[in-house]
Amino acid sequence: MHILSSLLFITLTVVGFGFFAINAKKIYRNIKLGQPVDRTDNPQNRWRNMLLVAFGQKKMFARPIPALLHLAIYVAFMITQIELIEIFIDGIFGTHRIFKDSLGGFYTFMISLIEILSLAALFATLVFLSRRNLLKLPRLNMHDLLGWPKKDANLILMMEIILVLCIFTMNGTDEVLFNMGKSHFAGQGSFNFSVSQYLGPAVFGSLSEGALHVLERIGWWGHFIMVLCFLNYLYYSKHLHILLAFPNTYFANLKPLGAFDNLESVTNEVKLMMDPNADPFAAPAPDENAVPAKFGAQDVQDLNWVQLLNAYSCTECGRCTSSCPANITGKKLSPRAIMMKTRDRLEEVGKNIDANKGTFVPDGKTLLNDYITTEELWACTTCNACVEECPIEISPVSIIMDMRRYLVMEQSAAPMELNAMMTNIENNAAPWQYSQMDRLNWKDEN
Amino acid sequence: MSENLVVPTMAEMMAKGEQPEVLFWVGCSGSFDDRAKKITKAFVRILNKANVKFAVLGTEEGCTGDPAKRAGNEFLFQMQAMMNIQVFDGYEVKKIVTACPHCFNTIKNEYPELGGTYEVVHHTEFLKSLLDEGRLTIEGGKFKGKRITFHDPCYLGRANKVYEAPRELIQKLDAELVEMKRSKANGLCCGAGGAQMFKEPEKGNKDVNMERTDDALEVKPNIIAAGCPFCNTMLTDGVKFNHKEGDVQVLDVAELIANAQDL
Numbered sequence: 001m002h003i004l005s006s007l008l009f010i011t012l013t014v015v016g017f018g019f020f021a022i023n024a025k026k027i028y029r030n031i032k033l034g035q036p037v038d039r040t041d042n043p044q045n046r047w048r049n050m051l052l053v054a055f056g057q058k059k060m061f062a063r064p065i066p067a068l069l070h071l072a073i074y075v076a077f078m079i080t081q082i083e084l085i086e087i088f089i090d091g092i093f094g095t096h097r098i099f100k101d102s103l104g105g106f107y108t109f110m111i112s113l114i115e116i117l118s119l120a121a122l123f124a125t126l127v128f129l130s131r132r133n134l135l136k137l138p139r140l141n142m143h144d145l146l147g148w149p150k151k152d153a154n155l156i157l158m159m160e161i162i163l164v165l166c167i168f169t170m171n172g173t174d175e176v177l178f179n180m181g182k183s184h185f186a187g188q189g190s191f192n193f194s195v196s197q198y199l200g201p202a203v204f205g206s207l208s209e210g211a212l213h214v215l216e217r218i219g220w221w222g223h224f225i226m227v228l229c230f231l232n233y234l235y236y237s238k239h240l241h242i243l244l245a246f247p248n249t250y251f252a253n254l255k256p257l258g259a260f261d262n263l264e265s266v267t268n269e270v271k272l273m274m275d276p277n278a279d280p281f282a283a284p285a286p287d288e289n290a291v292p293a294k295f296g297a298q299d300v301q302d303l304n305w306v307q308l309l310n311a312y313s314c315t316e317c318g319r320c321t322s323s324c325p326a327n328i329t330g331k332k333l334s335p336r337a338i339m340m341k342t343r344d345r346l347e348e349v350g351k352n353i354d355a356n357k358g359t360f361v362p363d364g365k366t367l368l369n370d371y372i373t374t375e376e377l378w379a380c381t382t383c384n385a386c387v388e389e390c391p392i393e394i395s396p397v398s399i400i401m402d403m404r405r406y407l408v409m410e411q412s413a414a415p416m417e418l419n420a421m422m423t424n425i426e427n428n429a430a431p432w433q434y435s436q437m438d439r440l441n442w443k444d445e446n
Numbered sequence: 447m448s449e450n451l452v453v454p455t456m457a458e459m460m461a462k463g464e465q466p467e468v469l470f471w472v473g474c475s476g477s478f479d480d481r482a483k484k485i486t487k488a489f490v491r492i493l494n495k496a497n498v499k500f501a502v503l504g505t506e507e508g509c510t511g512d513p514a515k516r517a518g519n520e521f522l523f524q525m526q527a528m529m530n531i532q533v534f535d536g537y538e539v540k541k542i543v544t545a546c547p548h549c550f551n552t553i554k555n556e557y558p559e560l561g562g563t564y565e566v567v568h569h570t571e572f573l574k575s576l577l578d579e580g581r582l583t584i585e586g587g588k589f590k591g592k593r594i595t596f597h598d599p600c601y602l603g604r605a606n607k608v609y610e611a612p613r614e615l616i617q618k619l620d621a622e623l624v625e626m627k628r629s630k631a632n633g634l635c636c637g638a639g640g641a642q643m644f645k646e647p648e649k650g651n652k653d654v655n656m657e658r659t660d661d662a663l664e665v666k667p668n669i670i671a672a673g674c675p676f677c678n679t680m681l682t683d684g685v686k687f688n689h690k691e692g693d694v695q696v697l698d699v700a701e702l703i704a705n706a707q708d709l
Binding site for chain 2: 295420437
């Protein structure tokens with residue numbers, strides 16, 4: 001019996017982690033479809049940023065109530081993973097609570113802590129569910145989230161509830177069994193775990209020994225299987241952030257928010273134009289196999305890999321959108337939707353590559369127009385409120401800017417008034433139609 | 447008004463073999479927009495009063511390229527930037543002050559990579575430093591006890607984290623500084639940034655400047671203070687739309703200080 005269950009356990013583990021590894025590789029490959037950008041400078045600041053923002057949840061606390069609730073789930077999640085070590089050992093070797101004897105009082109403390117945190121997480125989960133479904137918080141009920149995103153959010157909250165229920169079923173029934181001297185763990189008495197020592201007898205006290213054993217196993221296996229399901233569900237869910245928030249904050253932009261990058265390819269051309277001694281023929285002959293460089297971004301492959309990592313890391317919390325001046329005033333732009341659409345397109349490109357044995361076969365679609373409309377792009381004031389709000393330092397503005405660049409420099413598709421403004425700058429060095437010679441007139445005007 | 451503004455140009459300074467302490471970058475708005483010109487003059491009056499040796503570029507100044515860049519025209523931006531950098535370097539400019547947060551941000555953050563590195567300060571930071579050095583004194587004058595709320599320009603605040611200098615200056619006027627619900631890092635855009643100043647907004651329920659003006663009017667101020675000529679225009683429009691121009695003034699921090707002392 002124990003051999004069989006060990007085999008089952010090992011098989012499930014290998015399949016579960018194997019699947020996850022395959023998907024993780026896919027994510028890595030998709031992110032690498034992006035253009036190179038160097039984000040390895042200043043490792044000290046980057047580590048600090050990651051510790052404060054991802055590990056320390058610093059930016060979450062701009063809104064304290066959801067921050068505390070989120071913290072409960074987050075800490076419970078982290079600490080519960082410790083228990084997983086024991087589950088693996090017990091699962092493989094057919095032991096029961098292998099660490100209880102060797103860790104003694106510390107074991108009781110750890111499991112008690114896990115139980116208290118699980119209770120807090122359960123409470124937070126219920127509040128989160130009601131915020132989404134009963135209170136209908138505006139940012140969690142926008143049309144960005146219609147369909148899968150809404151279901152995704154609710155599903156994960158349900159999974160969390162099941163996970164917590166499994167923990168308490170497992171510990172509660174085992175407590176009753178231990179009291180009867182019938183637990184798989186030798187001896188008799190109480191485990192003295194903070195919650196289940198009371199909850200166990202109260203809920204499961206009247207059950208027969210056989211039923212208790214079955215329930216205990218359901219709790220244990222249920223917990224383990226839920227962990228595997230959760231792990232593999234991540235790839236299809238906004239909950240990928242629990243892993244990617246860490247690299248995402250590490251590789252975040254460290255420059256002031258107002259500093260937009262200067263396109264290097266443009267710099268070279270402008271320098272050549274402005275240098276009277278430049279010999280345009282001295283430039284190296286273009287590589288015949290090189291893909292012609294595009295200015296700005298039309299599709300996901302034109303974005304850089306950090307922007308693509310951003311898209312996978314987005315939690316769809318909508319703090320960005322609820323602070324976006326364009327969105328607040330009813331315009332089509334939603335920074336959250338920019339990130340979600342980027343991820344959707346990236347996934348589509350990834351599937352295309354999988355279906356075509358490793359190469360992307362043009363599908364007649366692009367991120368621009370098919371996913372993100374020009375109306376959304378032109379509504380942005382580049383105020384960076386979305387970047388400031390994002391709990392994990394995602395920049396929707398950088399994607400919007402790169403797409404505007406494509407519209408203007410590749411397609412000459414700026415709104416008419418902006419073309420007029422740019423013509424004025426070209427001709428008079430001012431966005432309005434005034435002569436540069438009149439620039440100092442104010443000095444003598446009354 | 448008798449105007450005795452002393453506004454030397456870099457060319458004049460150079461001809462005399464002199465170097466100013468700071469270059470005052472006026473910006474397109476400050477040079478051509480009727481409302482913004484008043485801000486420019488107010489700032490110059492303070493500089494004259496404090497005996498700051500400054501100079502402007504005058505006809506040698508050209509758009510920083512900010513609106514072109516935010517509109518997506520990287521070529522035009524870099525052309526403008528390189529030309530301006532050539533002018534700066536020709537005059538061996540070290541320090542630049544400007545009353546426009548867009549010019550401030552671009553020269554400070556985007557020019558260095560193109561070969562132009564200078565010390566760039568916003569005029570509120572510069573005035574604050576004059577105050578700290580004792581070169582300028584500020585008295586409340588007619589603003590004593592007035593309710594003033596400060597609107598954070600995105601490119602000064604969120605983009606460059608300058609929040610305190612303008613507020614400290616306002617407090618020096620013995621005024622009551624009242625904060626809007628959305629302020630500092632959570633401030634709401636005036637609606638003009640990212641080249642929006644030069645185009646009609648996209649369709650929505652409301653214009654951004656109206657939303658922002660509502661934020662400001664909610665705290666019942668006598669004065670809405672701004673530190674950006676674009677914000678100034680947007681909020682002035684908002685106040686007019688609400689028919690409040692009789693009760694609420696929109697003034698730049700430099701105007702507040704200059705007007706307080708009847709400069």
